[in-house]
Amino acid sequence: MNVGVTGATGRMGRTVLDVLDDRNVAVAFAVSRSGPANGPADQSIESADGFGDLLAAHDVDVVVDFSAPAASVGYAEAAADAGVPIVVGTTGFADEEIQALESAGERTPVLVGANFARGVQALISAVETAVASLPKYDVELTETHHNGKRDAPSGTANVILDRIDAARGTEATRVHGREGEAPRSDDEIGVHARRAGDVTGEHEVLLAGNRETVSLSHRAGSRAVFAAGAVDAAAWLTEQEPNYYRFSDIADELT
Numbered sequence: 001m002n003v004g005v006t007g008a009t010g011r012m013g014r015t016v017l018d019v020l021d022d023r024n025v026a027v028a029f030a031v032s033r034s035g036p037a038n039g040p041a042d043q044s045i046e047s048a049d050g051f052g053d054l055l056a057a058h059d060v061d062v063v064v065d066f067s068a069p070a071a072s073v074g075y076a077e078a079a080a081d082a083g084v085p086i087v088v089g090t091t092g093f094a095d096e097e098i099q100a101l102e103s104a105g106e107r108t109p110v111l112v113g114a115n116f117a118r119g120v121q122a123l124i125s126a127v128e129t130a131v132a133s134l135p136k137y138d139v140e141l142t143e144t145h146h147n148g149k150r151d152a153p154s155g156t157a158n159v160i161l162d163r164i165d166a167a168r169g170t171e172a173t174r175v176h177g178r179e180g181e182a183p184r185s186d187d188e189i190g191v192h193a194r195r196a197g198d199v200t201g202e203h204e205v206l207l208a209g210n211r212e213t214v215s216l217s218h219r220a221g222s223r224a225v226f227a228a229g230a231v232d233a234a235a236w237l238t239e240q241e242p243n244y245y246r247f248s249d250i251a252d253e254l255t
């Protein structure tokens with residue numbers, strides 16, 4: 001497999017390059033907004049301005065992208081033009097940007113995932129079971145990330161909230177933090193985004209009612225967890241037809 005890597009100077013892009021190196025998977029090219037630069041394992045990182053040309057010039061089986069929303073849309077559209085599959089791990093998309101990714105999926109396989117940790121998929125399943133079993137219990141979600149994270153709440157938090165709504169058959173009001181006089185209503189979920197230090201990524205769902213609490217949580221110990229999941233998904237995607245895929249729908253198919 002020959003992999004093109006975008007966002008290659010970033011926390012995740014560098015980790016993807018490390019995982020590819022560990023697995024002896026070939027890197028076709030690596031780009032970032034501010035390239036050229038030096039990446040891990042002597043990988044040279046080029047300017048993202050030449051992304052379309054690099055796709056045309058190299059034998060690329062799949063692109064792995066962890067960058068920024070507008071950049072990811074541009075990469076997906078260029079990948080679709082070239083007929084190259086793309087895995088998108090970026091979060092913080094606006095609705096119209098998701099639509100653009102879905103459109104790219106009509107022309108090439110596009111796989112998106114807000115969190116490539118397999119444990120997070122298990123967390124989501126456990127949360128779905130708990131909120132369906134305890135429909136009257138209050139739910140609060142807290143996520144904690146490093147101080148460099150741009151989007152809030154996290155992409156994972158938004159996925160968990162969507163899945164809670166689906167499991168309960170309701171559309172809860174999402175209350176982002178509370179301040180002043182802010183009594184809780186029955187139909188709300190409090191959402192709390194903490195940003196501090198170098199925390200890799202933590203998500204906790206708290207259910208409370210009837211004089212008891214249930215707490216379900218996931219903590220990523222390393223970015224390699226996300227990068228490994230994305231590279232596994234990339235290998236899977238090279239075998240697929242053009243479509244828009246979600247990691248949560250295919251994670252169980254990965255070994």
Ligand SMILES: NC(=O)C1=CN([C@@H]2O[C@H](COP(=O)(O)OP(=O)(O)OC[C@H]3O[C@@H](n4cnc5c(N)ncnc54)[C@H](OP(=O)(O)O)[C@@H]3O)[C@@H](O)[C@H]2O)C=CC1
Binds near residue numbers: 007012032033068
């Ligand atoms: N799905 C998952 O499992 C995970 C998802 N993420 C998501 O991945 C994304 C990246 O995270 P992280 O690596 O921490 O971020 P960083 O800020 O560390 O890196 C971002 C990378 O994207 C590039 N970039 C930023 N803006 C642009 C732009 N406008 N055009 C082109 N390239 C751009 C940067 O290039 P330069 O350095 O040259 O500016 C850099 O290489 C985030 O959305 C984050 O939420 C993170 C972890 C796991």
Ligand SMILES: O=C(O)C1=N[C@H](C(=O)O)C[C@H](O)C1
Binds near residue numbers: 150202
């Ligand atoms: O930006 C990060 O670091 C992370 N982002 C993802 C998200 O927004 O859910 C996944 C992970 O929690 C790390």
